[in-house]
Amino acid sequence: MDTNPYFEMFIDESKEHLQSCNEHLLELEKNPQDLAIVNEIFRSAHTLKGMSATMGYEDIADLTHMMENVLDAIRNAKIPVTTEILDVVLQAVDYLEEMVMDLAAGGTGKKDVRELVESLNRIEAGGSAIAVSAAETAATIVVEENSEKVELSYDDYEMTVISQSFEQGFNALEITVQLREDCVLKAARVFMVFGILEKVGEIVKSEPKVEQLENEEFGETFTVALITKEDANTLQGKVMKVSEVESVTITVLTDDYLANGKRAKEDEAIKAIETAIVTQKGPSVQQEQTEQKGKRNTGVQSGNKTIRVNIDRLDILMNLFEELVIDRGRLQSIASELHNPELNETVERMTRVSGDLQSIILNMRMIPVETVFNRFPKMVRQLARDLDKKVTLEIIGAETELDRTVIDEIGDPLVHLIRNALDHGVESPAERLAKGKPEEGTVTLRAYHSGNHVFIELEDDGAGVSRERVIAKAIANGVVTEDIARTMTDRQVAELILASGFSTAEKISDVSGRGVGLDVVKNTIESLGGYISIDSTEGQGSLFQVQLPLTLSIISVMLVELEKEVYAIPLSSIIETAIIQKSDILNAHNQKVIDFRGNIVPLVYLKEIFEMPEQHDESDEFQSVVIVRKGEKLAGLVVDSFIGQQEIVLKTLGNYLQSVFAISGATILGNGQVALIVDCNSLIK
Amino acid sequence: MTEMLNQKEMKVIVFQLMDKEYAISVDVVQSIEKMLSISRVPKTPSYVKGVLNLRGVVTPIVDLRARFGLAGKEMDDSTRIIIVTLEDYDVGLIVDAANDVLDIPVESIESQPEVVGSVEVDFISGVAKVEKRLLVMLNLDKVLEPIKRVTSDDL
Numbered sequence: 001m002d003t004n005p006y007f008e009m010f011i012d013e014s015k016e017h018l019q020s021c022n023e024h025l026l027e028l029e030k031n032p033q034d035l036a037i038v039n040e041i042f043r044s045a046h047t048l049k050g051m052s053a054t055m056g057y058e059d060i061a062d063l064t065h066m067m068e069n070v071l072d073a074i075r076n077a078k079i080p081v082t083t084e085i086l087d088v089v090l091q092a093v094d095y096l097e098e099m100v101m102d103l104a105a106g107g108t109g110k111k112d113v114r115e116l117v118e119s120l121n122r123i124e125a126g127g128s129a130i131a132v133s134a135a136e137t138a139a140t141i142v143v144e145e146n147s148e149k150v151e152l153s154y155d156d157y158e159m160t161v162i163s164q165s166f167e168q169g170f171n172a173l174e175i176t177v178q179l180r181e182d183c184v185l186k187a188a189r190v191f192m193v194f195g196i197l198e199k200v201g202e203i204v205k206s207e208p209k210v211e212q213l214e215n216e217e218f219g220e221t222f223t224v225a226l227i228t229k230e231d232a233n234t235l236q237g238k239v240m241k242v243s244e245v246e247s248v249t250i251t252v253l254t255d256d257y258l259a260n261g262k263r264a265k266e267d268e269a270i271k272a273i274e275t276a277i278v279t280q281k282g283p284s285v286q287q288e289q290t291e292q293k294g295k296r297n298t299g300v301q302s303g304n305k306t307i308r309v310n311i312d313r314l315d316i317l318m319n320l321f322e323e324l325v326i327d328r329g330r331l332q333s334i335a336s337e338l339h340n341p342e343l344n345e346t347v348e349r350m351t352r353v354s355g356d357l358q359s360i361i362l363n364m365r366m367i368p369v370e371t372v373f374n375r376f377p378k379m380v381r382q383l384a385r386d387l388d389k390k391v392t393l394e395i396i397g398a399e400t401e402l403d404r405t406v407i408d409e410i411g412d413p414l415v416h417l418i419r420n421a422l423d424h425g426v427e428s429p430a431e432r433l434a435k436g437k438p439e440e441g442t443v444t445l446r447a448y449h450s451g452n453h454v455f456i457e458l459e460d461d462g463a464g465v466s467r468e469r470v471i472a473k474a475i476a477n478g479v480v481t482e483d484i485a486r487t488m489t490d491r492q493v494a495e496l497i498l499a500s501g502f503s504t505a506e507k508i509s510d511v512s513g514r515g516v517g518l519d520v521v522k523n524t525i526e527s528l529g530g531y532i533s534i535d536s537t538e539g540q541g542s543l544f545q546v547q548l549p550l551t552l553s554i555i556s557v558m559l560v561e562l563e564k565e566v567y568a569i570p571l572s573s574i575i576e577t578a579i580i581q582k583s584d585i586l587n588a589h590n591q592k593v594i595d596f597r598g599n600i601v602p603l604v605y606l607k608e609i610f611e612m613p614e615q616h617d618e619s620d621e622f623q624s625v626v627i628v629r630k631g632e633k634l635a636g637l638v639v640d641s642f643i644g645q646q647e648i649v650l651k652t653l654g655n656y657l658q659s660v661f662a663i664s665g666a667t668i669l670g671n672g673q674v675a676l677i678v679d680c681n682s683l684i685k
Numbered sequence: 686m687t688e689m690l691n692q693k694e695m696k697v698i699v700f701q702l703m704d705k706e707y708a709i710s711v712d713v714v715q716s717i718e719k720m721l722s723i724s725r726v727p728k729t730p731s732y733v734k735g736v737l738n739l740r741g742v743v744t745p746i747v748d749l750r751a752r753f754g755l756a757g758k759e760m761d762d763s764t765r766i767i768i769v770t771l772e773d774y775d776v777g778l779i780v781d782a783a784n785d786v787l788d789i790p791v792e793s794i795e796s797q798p799e800v801v802g803s804v805e806v807d808f809i810s811g812v813a814k815v816e817k818r819l820l821v822m823l824n825l826d827k828v829l830e831p832i833k834r835v836t837s838d839d840l
Contacts, residue, residue, distance in 0.1 A: 319741030565725060610727035652725070653736060655774035656831050657747045661728040666736060666743045674724040674736045674743055 010055050010309065014100045017044040022378050022527045023094050025086055029381075032081035042071045048096070050164050054156070061101050063113050063153070065167070066120040066221045067092045073124050088119045092380065154225070158204050158280075162253060165227040171254040172204070173232055174222040177239060178246040185244075186216045195226075201228025222245070225253070270351045311404055314365055318553070321354075321361055322649060322668060328354055329670045362551065366401040369447045369456070372411045373398045376418060376445060383422045390429050390440040393420060400447040401456050403551030409528055410456070410548065414522040417458050417544050418443070420518060425462030425542055435539065437461065449550075453530075465494045465536040494534040495541070498522040528553060528601065529572045537664060553650050557667075558626060559643035559675065563612050564676040568648055568667055572584065573628040573680040579641060580625055594636055596627060604683050630684040638681070650677070689715040692746060692800060694788045695731075696703070699820060700767060700780040703755055706782075708789070708820040715768040717783050720760050728797065732822060734779060739768060776829050787820075789813050801830060 024041045031037065047066045052060035065154040067089060074078045095113055103109035154162065164171045167666070177193055179186055190213045193486035197203055208218045228235070232250045240247045248589045328350060335347045373395050384391040400412075426432075431440055446457040469483045474496045480488070490497075499517045529549045536542035549555070549572075557568035558577070585592050585603065592603040603625065625636040648667040653660060664679035697708035698717070719834060723735040723746050732751035736743050746766060749758055761780040794811045808822040 105742050204758075323741045572771050613725075651743045653743060654745055656829065657726065657729060657733065658831055660726055663726065663728075666724075667739045668741065668743070673722055674728060674738050675735075676724065 006055065009308070010099060011050055011104045013051065014048055014060075016096075017048045018093055018097050019374055020044045021048075022090070023374060025090055025093065025376050026381060028081060029083065035077075038071055038075040038081075039660070042068065042075060045071060046164070047170070051162055053164075053442065054160050057099075057109050058114070059110050063092060063099075065115065066124070066126065068167075069124045071121055079123065085123055085599060088116070088123060092116055092120060092565060130322075138296045154205065158225070161204055162225070162227065163449040170227050170229055171232070171236070173226045173228060173425075174223060174224055174251040174253060174586050175235070175239065176249040176251075178221045178248075180244045181220060183220070183244040186218075186574065187214055187243055189242055190214070191246070193239055196238050196242070197224060197226050197228075197235075200230040201226045201472040203227075205421070252481070267437070298527075298599040309364070311365070314361070315539060318361055318649070321358065324354060325358070326668065326670060326672050350449075360402075365404050365553070366553065367404055367407055369400045369402050369407065369410075370398040372407055372414065372675075373445060373447070375411075376414070380418065380422065380443065383392050383419065387422060388428060389422065389426055389530075391426055392440055392442050394442060394444045394629065395446075396553050397447040400449060400454060402548065403553065405552040406454075406528060406548055406550075408540070409524065409552075410546075413524045413546070414445075414456065414458070416518070416521045418445070421460040421462065421544075423460055425464075427463050431463075452550055454548045454550060456546045456548065458546075459541065461541040463535070464540055464542050465497065466538055470496050472492070486528070491533075491535060494536040498532065498534070504626075527569070528552065554647055555650055556645060557648050557677065558645055560606075560624075560626065560637075561641045561643055562607055562610065562639055563614070565610075565612075566643065566669065566673065567610075567647075568675050568677045569626055569628065569680065570664075570677065571645065573630070574655055575627045575629050575634065578625050578627060578636075579622050580636075581622060583623055594625070596634065596636065599634060601627060601636045603636045603638055605638045606678070607638075607640075609683070628680040628684070630681045631685050635680070635684045637678070637680075648675075648677075693791055695709075695791055695794075696786060696788055698767065698821070699731060699787055700778075701782040701784060702749055702753065702780055705821050706784070706818060707823055708745070709825060710788070711786060711825050713769045713771060713825060715770050718766040718768060718777070721762050721797075737766075737777065739775075739777070742775070744768065744777050746779060747823075747829065748779045749828075749838075750779070751804065753802065769804050771825055771829060774831060789815050789820070797822045 018539070021041050021044050024037050024044070028034065028037045033043055049061050049064040049068060052058075052064065067155070068087065070079075070089060074081055074085075074584050079085065079557065091350075095111060095116060099109045099111050102111070165172055179189055183189060194203065204227055206213065206222060206224045209220060213219055213222055220654075226235075232252055236248045236250050239245060243409065244382045274278070290657075292374055329348075331347050332351070334344045355514050376395070377393055380391055380393040421443050426443065427435070427437075429439045432441065442461050444459040446455075446459070448455055467490060470493050473478045474493075475485060477484055479496060479499045498521070523533055525548070529552065531547045532544050533547075534542060535545070550585055556571040559570060560567050560569060579646075580594055584594055586594065593600050594603060594604075595601075624639050624641055625638050626639060626642075627634060629635075648669075653663070662679050662682050665677045666674050667677060669675050690798050696711040699706055699708050699738070700710050718726040718739070721737045721739075723737045726733060726745070726815040729731040732748050734746040734748045734751075736745050738744075748757075758781065762781075767776040767780060767783060768777045793815060795815045796811055801840055808824055808828045809821055813820040813822055
């Protein structure tokens, strides 16, 4: 079977199920008595097992199976929930995650899990073995053999459903019902039989198909495959109660039977044609099943209907839409020239509709920050144990939405900040008690919208930043001079820990050491067009605040003109614009500079940098300058004129022009022309 | 099976530069456009004319005359931009004229002669003789090696 079309879906869904396992396991640790949570975990694990078995990833299926056995024992109250057991189960989830990630990265998804399987087995041996074997014996009882019975054939999907139901302790029955020859309302009898069966279990398949049964397109007999916990004899009695039923034959399916049936099916060439017909009609049955499943799921989960869309498709949609906007602009200008009221009206309507469309398209790219946040609870649990600290993590505003492009980038910086907060922020329980704080530290992760930005805050009630230690270290590392340090505010001092080459750790620890400091976090966030700031009170805790743009695909820029060419300078790098007199330009070792509010700022002549083909002599007394910054350094970009501020959609130059000096991308202007975006960082050394 | 068939005939787009006809496989051609307004990209090799907006996608444009070291020419009504898609990037090629689409028998393609005009031999994958026409088959991968690092040598 070619599994490629389902591969991505499998990976995505596996990740979701594993995440759900993680979350619920952590919840379970807090409420060990809540068996509903165990059921939730069991459900996720079970689905994962089924999916991976169908996809042929036996290792994942096997490990999940072992995990499931342990969970089953827990939910049947055979073994109690303890931290040790949860550790092993969480580790199993970790392993599964690794295997899935390996698959996603093109690997084989194989991993040595023997040790883990042993520990799972040991846990499970706590008392559940009896229950499993009992279910197996029950499944092998054959109630009655009848020569008349119709043998059903099953496709792979149905086989998986049936064999999974065995593992859950269900029976699979093939029920052949014979109606009396003189039966008048055959469809009604079928309906009644189905009614009984559906009450006690789930119908996997019927022969003839449900539609044919409903239309009375069958003789006197029909066969149904049912998954149920009901005993075959009782069921037979129940179905016999339906009037005009001649006889009911029930066969209990076993694993062996299924395996044999499959082989037999392959041998018979004639039957192959039939199977072909069956598979053609197959989707309707499957669809019914998924519909049924869907109904059940909606009861448990939220009623949201969603589909997965590849982000590339959204990008294409966005591109096409921009074309539309450009044409709209042309239409608008034509309409304003023609003064035709009907045309004007239509163009206005179109403007409104396309405006709405634009916000919908942008919204489609938004996903809740939850997708990043939800890996942190487990990380914090593990870190707190490694560090011998007691920490609770509070998450607020996980539903806050951000553009997919930003979400992909903020994970690592946040991991770094959280590690930092646990390692350097929160004190050990003993220290905390000595300071009169509760033994358990609290770390709060908060996300919220404000204007065109999203704020993510990480707050801890730990030790805070020690002014003396930070200043001492900063001076030792040459980050600041003693004089400057004395005049710095507490906040400025706190933010020194973001300076490059700075780490307050007195020794490098496993947790946040890793050879990189918070400066990496700062750089990443700034490269996203965001800011990070720190508020800290010594002894009471710190607050790291990260401000991020809602989306990376739309940025605010200042459009400027150089001769006839238009360039865009990102507003995030601009400090301000100025018009200076030529006489204010000074010369400092072959570099033209200006005095900008007491700072000496070097001038960058964009026309020279960009090698304008024809440069007109500046007879103008005044020059337009955009003051830009890179970190603490400033530069003044000399341009011909300012056009104005505008929101633009960021586009790449493509793979052919992989890196062009001082150009970070391009955008399309309202007139359809391409304007290049200036990369200020590469202009400042 | 299909490979066998494809090997007998090859569909190509024929275009003109100076007085010569060149051919590229139709498979890589996405579209042929009339001249559009191009924005110059600074600090790129001189044969990179710039970028243009191709239905919302910023597409780099290469002037084939400049790439082949031929004399420049004013754009006119017959000037065309052939948009080609190679592996993972799209590039537009400015040509004097895009004449037609031809099916050429594969056996009519010969390996390149020692000297073919002034175009670098590396760029040519072969020469096809179709009736009385001589078509120069281009090796686009060589013609359009992505510009990774812009050094002063390239300028």
